[in-house]
Amino acid sequence: MAKSMFYRYLLDNMSTAVLRLDNQLNLEYLNPAAEMLLQVSGKRFMGAHISALFRDTAEAMVVLEESARSGHPFTQREAHLTLHHGQQITVDYSVTPLADEEHALILELQARDRLLRITREEEMYAKQETTRELVRGMAHEIKNPLGGIRGAAQLLERALPEESLKEYTQVIIEEADRLRNLVDRMLGPRIMPHFDYVNIHQIIERVCSLITAETGGTIEFIRDYDPSIPELEADEEQLIQAVLNIVRNAMQALTESGTDEPCITLRTRSVRQFTMGAERHRLVCSLSIIDNGPGIPTHMLENIFYPMISGRASGTGLGLSIAHSILHQHQGLIKCESQPGQTQFTLFIPLEQEHGQRD
Structure with a gap:
């Protein structure tokens, strides 16, 4: 030669x-x-x-x-x-x-894009794991005394001489229950997903029908589906919850900002040879949720998936954290890009799960 x-x-x-x-x-x-x-x-x-x-x-x-x-x-x-x-x-x-x-x-x-993305994902997963450990510790420290407070209020209620005084013990019991529920929501899904073959478009349509019922049809949904996407292995109820949390966040941002002609675009695509974390997946389903609202402040973009982080005064800051936990259990990933007039959340879900992840 x-x-x-x-x-x-x-x-x-x-x-x-x-x-x-x-x-x-x-x-x-x-x-x-x-x-x-x-x-x-x-x-x-x-x-x-x-x-x-x-x-x-x-x-x-x-x-x-x-x-x-x-x-x-x-x-x-x-x-x-x-x-x-x-x-x-x-x-x-x-x-x-x-x-x-x-x-x-x-x-x-x-x-460098792939390496930088892997590095960012690893950093995000590490921070998320640290946050989950912190939340678990806080939950333990909060729920134990809450149980004692609730039990004491119930005993006190039985000993009260007047029925009208029970109103105050009911306030204690209800607030203890509310705090316990809040802590449970911060912990996110605590059961392993039950994988089965599901259609991503049926999940999206279920979420659309729920949001349409909540808003009375005031928000327009634009569907841009790839019908060639095969069924994927996922926990249907958990995936509905994750998509619903993100779409509901978009709906609330549009409603509270008074956006003219509020619109949410739902786009699905298949992506080949996509890397999440350190693992390359042969075929991945991509679901983009795009709204034409006011956008997310730049200083919040890095932290929006942490618990109790919210850009809305009435927000709990738990919806995106729970969605992220669900996608993590599905070996998936959520990305967010935002600017005034357009916010896009993209969910990446492997079409085939590792068998070791099953129950």
Whole structure:
């Protein structure tokens, strides 16, 4: 095998995206890894200027031009690039001038999105586990004296000489019950999910009918379903609860803000080879819940899945925490993106559960 062909063979089989540019920054070569990362066809873009592959590339163009002029290599960590069709990616990239060829460059790109997402998910899971342990400890310390207070109030009620005085002991008993229920809700679902094959669209329709009954049909639902999604393995009641909590949050945000033409979009898609945590799933169901409300304040986005965190004065801060716990039991994931006029929660649920997760 000729040396040039051997080098070409090596580049074609690398997992790192590699591009070769001439002294005018026109594309001379890109390997299959680069085609996959940049979502382009090498034949279509061969000979095109590198800027044709990206949008908003002024800063990167300065780096490439300076490296070509000076002959000095350059490395950038966690750079945010926008592909030609609008998708944003995060990469580490290195620019290396070729010593034996005038001003030609090798551009190497390492995708960082997956690694950064895994890191964020691991941090979130660790924080959630710490929070759950804290809540469990608090629940134990709160429920024990609550039981004593309630029992004492019941004994006191029997010994009261006047019936009218029982009103006060009833207040004690009812408040003790309310606090116990609140603690139970903070703990989230305490039973393991019972997996069976369910249709995600039937679950969504059930939630829509419940919210429509609550609001009297004042909120419009836009359905954007992928009918090809197969049935997934899940606990139907728990999944209904998780979706209902998120849709109800959207409904309450729309109602309380007085949004004109309130609307909730429900979109399903299938996603292939999707990584959640450290595990890659062959096929995942994606459910997006999008509302046109006022949005979530930026400073709250990192904490909205923790118990008792709410952006509404009347909110308990438990709905999203419970939904997150349910998705975690299903080996799934919830993501949130928000800006004024659009908030999107996306639920990712594996279509096949590990058998070790079953009861």
